Amino acid sequence: MAGAVTSKGCQKIRGSQIKELLDAKRNVLFDCDGVIWNGETAVPGAPEVVSSLKQQGKNVFFVTNNCTRPRENYVQKFSRLGFNDVAQEEIFSSAYCSAVYLRDVAKVQGKVFVIGGSGVYNELRDAGVPFVEEETDTSGGSIYDCPLDSEVKAVLVGYDEKFNFLKLAKACCYLRNADCLFLATDPDPWHPLRGGRVTPGSGSLTAALETATDRKATVIGKPSRFMFECIASQFGVDPAQCLMVGDRLETDILFGTNCGLDTMLTLTGVSKMEEAEGYRDSEAPEKKDFVPDYVVDTIADFLQTEEED
Structure with a gap:
């Protein structure tokens, strides 16, 4: 032919x-x-x-x-951009798949400590996976005296525009427990922005924690299967x-x-x-x-x- x-x-x-x-x-x-x-x-x-x-x-x-938004918000974006026939069930984001993994595969018996944004938190909530609530103000906190949740059994790292030293330090403390799961939504090192600028991706934040803990994260998003x-x-x-x-x-x-x-x-x-x-x-x-x-x-x-x- x-x-x-x-x-x-x-x-x-x-x-x-x-x-x-x-x-x-x-x-x-x-x-x-x-x-x-x-x-x-x-x-x-x-x-x-x-x-x-x-x-x-x-x-x-x-x-x-991209783990920055829950699937329902993706549906809204598709509609906003002229895609009129995309269903939520057809969207598989790294945030959603991370929640599924924690619920159905790892079957985590405890809370998840999250480095990430609202997309990750919302998907964990929808999946019924308990997590440590995001702190609104950590400016005065120190790893020397901040509270740690004894129920944390997993650390999940995603894209986080509010990433800071205290979050990194807390995650390090949790991961000193060898039984604490270490997951990453995705390995993307950076993302392009308008005007030729870039923003660090989830992979760069995960790399910081991997270096600090001498552990490797299990990656949920692409290129993982x-x-x-x-x-x-x-x-x-x-x-x-x-x-x-x-x-x-x-x-x-x-x-x-x-x-x-x-x-x-x-x-x-x-x-x-x-x-x-x-x-x-x-x-x-x-x-x-x-x-x-x-x-x-x-x-x-x-x-x-x-x-x-």
Whole structure:
């Protein structure tokens, strides 16, 4: 067949090649930031892509390492940006999956100490997982005399704009107990902001605590398999019938590789084609896991159904 997808490894596809790939898949997993939207602006054509896939009978899921908001707020954002048919059950954030892990896998018998924001707290609350309430004012506190909760059995680290030395010190104290679980919502080191600026991500805060405690956190979000296991347990999806679409090679694409999914890089976010080709051409075997099977300029290319010359 002319234009058929015949090989993998950073293959730039378009037109009928994309259609052929999508025809072979029942489930499409999208990252959000850099794929579906950038900040408060939807990627042009993205709402139409999601609607089109659903009209074709595809299952569409959204897997995001962004833990700053609960799933109900994600539904509101989707609606605000023109996505009119996204259900809460289709959204798998690192905050939600962390709460599920603590409740259903770890079955933590005690409280969780959180380094994170309202998104994490709200998802823990909705899952019925007890946690230490966030302190509104720690300016006068010191690790020498601050209270520690004897019921803490887990420490969860996520994105936290109010991160401070006292939170780090408290988490260190809790993690001196070898039986205290150490979890991270995601490993993202940084996030792009408008104007070329960046903000430290959950991964950078986790690294500080790992250094201080000489322990390694269990990562819940991408590239860990657990997000996909959440989807599979709730919807019974087959990895062979899934396509993972993301903009970050070291998280989205590695996630897809770890879960046995076909992967696609879209160039509307963090990673560039040159980086993907660099991983592809590297002699280091471990770098191959970062290589996407396919590449598109934007997911709006999904709207093309005819072969392009």
